[in-house]
Amino acid sequence: MGNLPTRIALVYDRVNQWGGAERVLLALHELFPQAPLYTSVYDPDKASWARVLPAVIPSFLQKLPVVRKHHEFIPFLTPLAFESFNFDEYEAVISVASADAKSIITKPRTFHLCYCLTPTRYLYSHHQEYKHELGPLLEYISRPVFRYLRTWDQIASRRPDAYVAISRTVQKRISDYYHQDSPVVYPPVDVKAFSSPSAIQSSLPSDYFLWVGRFVSYKHPEVVIRAFNQTGLPLVMVGSGRLNWGRGSLESNLKEIAGPNITFKGHIHQNELIYLYQHCGAFVFFHDEDFGITPVEAMAAGRPVIALNRGGVTETVIPGKTGVLIETDSVNALARAVKDFQSGRFKPEIIKTHAQKFSVERFKEEFAKVFTDRLTEYQNSI
Numbered sequence: 001m002g003n004l005p006t007r008i009a010l011v012y013d014r015v016n017q018w019g020g021a022e023r024v025l026l027a028l029h030e031l032f033p034q035a036p037l038y039t040s041v042y043d044p045d046k047a048s049w050a051r052v053l054p055a056v057i058p059s060f061l062q063k064l065p066v067v068r069k070h071h072e073f074i075p076f077l078t079p080l081a082f083e084s085f086n087f088d089e090y091e092a093v094i095s096v097a098s099a100d101a102k103s104i105i106t107k108p109r110t111f112h113l114c115y116c117l118t119p120t121r122y123l124y125s126h127h128q129e130y131k132h133e134l135g136p137l138l139e140y141i142s143r144p145v146f147r148y149l150r151t152w153d154q155i156a157s158r159r160p161d162a163y164v165a166i167s168r169t170v171q172k173r174i175s176d177y178y179h180q181d182s183p184v185v186y187p188p189v190d191v192k193a194f195s196s197p198s199a200i201q202s203s204l205p206s207d208y209f210l211w212v213g214r215f216v217s218y219k220h221p222e223v224v225i226r227a228f229n230q231t232g233l234p235l236v237m238v239g240s241g242r243l244n245w246g247r248g249s250l251e252s253n254l255k256e257i258a259g260p261n262i263t264f265k266g267h268i269h270q271n272e273l274i275y276l277y278q279h280c281g282a283f284v285f286f287h288d289e290d291f292g293i294t295p296v297e298a299m300a301a302g303r304p305v306i307a308l309n310r311g312g313v314t315e316t317v318i319p320g321k322t323g324v325l326i327e328t329d330s331v332n333a334l335a336r337a338v339k340d341f342q343s344g345r346f347k348p349e350i351i352k353t354h355a356q357k358f359s360v361e362r363f364k365e366e367f368a369k370v371f372t373d374r375l376t377e378y379q380n381s382i
Helices: 020-031 048-052 065-069 078-083 127-134 136-156 168-178 191-195 221-231 250-257 270-279 293-300 331-340 348-358 360-381
Strands: 008-012 037-039 056-058 092-097 111-116 162-165 209-212 235-238 262-266 282-285 305-308 323-326
Touching (some): 008 020, 020 048, 020 092, 020 360, 078 136, 092 360, 111 360, 162 168, 162 360, 191 270, 191 293, 191 348, 209 221, 209 270, 209 293, 221 250, 221 262, 221 331, 235 270, 270 293, 282 331, 293 348, 305 331, 348 360
Parallel strands (some): 008 037, 008 092, 037 056, 092 111, 111 162, 209 235, 209 282, 282 305
């Protein structure tokens, strides 16, 4: 992959969970093993994956214990946290951002590339959904905060010297909201792990459908549950939730409305997750996502995907070959698609082969090339 510079730093919004962005950081660590990771807050109990990094350097917000687990309480302080870091010793900085990490300040001799997961969701593409989640009173109170954050975010969006988008969906958002160009490098998916045989056994019914994710409103788990309540077909849901802005836990609310045909598995070991992917009739993904790693994991396991025809999944699922895309985001539309679905129409080997296009090795090769090209362009311009 060429001679990559060694004086590199990584920056990420917060290190207190595990998900798609964290997989990106581990792949970047393989490319830049000496690079420390700067972040707003670090919770080592919830981010054990970060222990492989040479250093995790949190901001002054780390001194506020409650913030490590509930960063959403102080969105107005997070910009200051990233602006407080000094990157003078580095040749380049790579921020991985869906919020504030892009706001770091670098001097002209330090190149800043932002691998953009999406322009901040609650300020732009999903602003209406977040307003609904807050409720009328909290939404009214928070209006000045949203105005301040959007103004600040527009200023911060000019700080990276180059952008790279995780999908064409995000590429368009970067253009629309930040007025910046960005090549696309799809994020890494551990396709080898999900295509390897699993030794786990299960007593689940045959031909069950599978849903995997966090129980948050924008992923529309309630729509999925109501659709399967209609069909009576077996659904397995993997994941957990969080408190829903003073209205209780979304997860507990979902369990109350779910029929007996729906099984909740909570957090499970990866070996069991691999088994569930490999033995499901189809994987269900019914929301607009920036990229969507879980559908690719399902395809790596050879299983077809039933998805809403929006967002990043439109770039990963091939209708008729690796899954089905649904035009309408309603309970009835999903219920019909599930009832009409015939898994025998899809060939697992074709699906697995398609998923290889999103491997970790492919990501590292493409990212290294884009990074070195943009770094060279920048250095020649100063």
